[in-house]
Amino acid sequence: MRRWARLSSTPIVDDKWFRVTADRCEIAPGKVIEPFYVVHEKEWVHVYAVNANSEVLIVRQYRYAADAICSELPGGVVDPGEEPERAAKRELLEETGHVANRWSYVGKLYANPARQTNSVHIFVAEVLDLAGEQALDESEEIIWSFSTQSEINDAILRGEFSQALHVASLYRVQQFLRARGDA
Amino acid sequence: MRRWARLSSTPIVDDKWFRVTADRCEIAPGKVIEPFYVVHEKEWVHVYAVNANSEVLIVRQYRYAADAICSELPGGVVDPGEEPERAAKRELLEETGHVANRWSYVGKLYANPARQTNSVHIFVAEVLDLAGEQALDESEEIIWSFSTQSEINDAILRGEFSQALHVASLYRVQQFLRARGDA
Numbered sequence: 448m449r450r451w452a453r454l455s456s457t458p459i460v461d462d463k464w465f466r467v468t469a470d471r472c473e474i475a476p477g478k479v480i481e482p483f484y485v486v487h488e489k490e491w492v493h494v495y496a497v498n499a500n501s502e503v504l505i506v507r508q509y510r511y512a513a514d515a516i517c518s519e520l521p522g523g524v525v526d527p528g529e530e531p532e533r534a535a536k537r538e539l540l541e542e543t544g545h546v547a548n549r550w551s552y553v554g555k556l557y558a559n560p561a562r563q564t565n566s567v568h569i570f571v572a573e574v575l576d577l578a579g580e581q582a583l584d585e586s587e588e589i590i591w592s593f594s595t596q597s598e599i600n601d602a603i604l605r606g607e608f609s610q611a612l613h614v615a616s617l618y619r620v621q622q623f624l625r626a627r628g629d630a
Numbered sequence: 631m632r633r634w635a636r637l638s639s640t641p642i643v644d645d646k647w648f649r650v651t652a653d654r655c656e657i658a659p660g661k662v663i664e665p666f667y668v669v670h671e672k673e674w675v676h677v678y679a680v681n682a683n684s685e686v687l688i689v690r691q692y693r694y695a696a697d698a699i700c701s702e703l704p705g706g707v708v709d710p711g712e713e714p715e716r717a718a719k720r721e722l723l724e725e726t727g728h729v730a731n732r733w734s735y736v737g738k739l740y741a742n743p744a745r746q747t748n749s750v751h752i753f754v755a756e757v758l759d760l761a762g763e764q765a766l767d768e769s770e771e772i773i774w775s776f777s778t779q780s781e782i783n784d785a786i787l788r789g790e791f792s793q794a795l796h797v798a799s800l801y802r803v804q805q806f807l808r809a810r811g812d813a
Contacts, residue, residue, distance in 0.1 A: 450697065460667060469643075482645070508631070510743035510744045511653075511655060512668045512743055512745050513740050515743050516633075517740070555792075556793065557698065559742065559794070559795060560693035560698050561693045561694065561696075563695050564695050564696060586663055603801075603805065604737075604805065604809075609739050609740050610743060611739040611740060611741055611742070612795075614801050614802065615794035615797035615798040618786075618798065618801040626787075
């Protein structure tokens with residue numbers, strides 16, 4: 448199957464949080480398409496943090512583009528030079544005040560590989576402790592709570608846990624836990 | 631939980647396939663952030679098309695932004711004025727040459743609600759017939775085949791079925807089929 452060749456790539460937006468290029472691509476010998484817009488996002492992390500009662504830490508926050516309040520797994524952006532696991536630990540602490548003593552890497556999934564460059568790295572965090580307060584940016588308002596897997600499934604059915612990227616991470620984590628013999 | 635108010639929205643890219651605005655948002659009384667970039671995508675559809683042997687129709691194609699060959703469910707963009715179910719039928723036929731005689735709407739998930747406006751609408755298509763040839767754009771190269779659910783799970787573990795949006799749709803479909811008593 449043919450890969451495309453990047454003939455040129457012109458920056459259109461070059462912001463700290465968002466970068467877009469307009470690319471000129473050779474999709475077959477002599478066949479060129481342009482512009483093909485690419486969204487360059489930093490890598491992302493999702494954390495499936497589970498307590499001793501098998502309840503999962505869920506965060507709720509407002510998401511502007513869809514104008515919706517969404518339930519999600521804790522997570523966020525991997526900073527430049529940061530390892531994904533370090534980002535996962537930082538985001539869990541910042542968003543929920545929790546630390547975990549057992550971390551497992553589940554795998555990664557492309558966020559939207561046709562248009563967008565990045566992947567979501569998925570972690571399981573176990574043996575949780577509430578270590579302190581949230582440490583949020585002033586633009587962030589996040590409410591955390593614990594839910595059972597069955598409550599999460601009900602929330603998906605009701606459209607409250609409705610972020611495709613986070614539903615995908617739940618699938619990967621359940622696959623991971625089954626392979627480990629937990630579920 | 632506070633919603634943001636859109637004070638203004640300035641077009642940055644306004645292409646047939648891709649639209650970006652830079653928005654000025656009041657996130658709390660007197661507190662403004664700008665620019666907040668929003669990607670305006672058309673609605674998307676995914677089709678879980680399953681044959682009499684419970685095998686699922688999978689398409690493989692090259693995805694430029696991630697430079698990866700991905701296994702996915704058939705699907706694509708809902709055209710302006712088109713109903714999602716009609717788009718699902720059209721995409722299934724164009725990408726694989728198949729028609730289905732039984733269609734069920736599973737639900738929708740936000741693709742990436744922080745940054746992106748659209749949702750993925752998920753359908754189950756049953757009682758399949760191979761009605762003709764693929765009808766692809768000249769930039770498209772798609773290979774279709776049938777896989778069992780266990781082969782799909784193995785492909786996810788190997789990183790070959792690695793599109794978060796499509797993994798999310800599988801989760802929703804399995805939930806839907808369980809609720810219907812199929813699995």
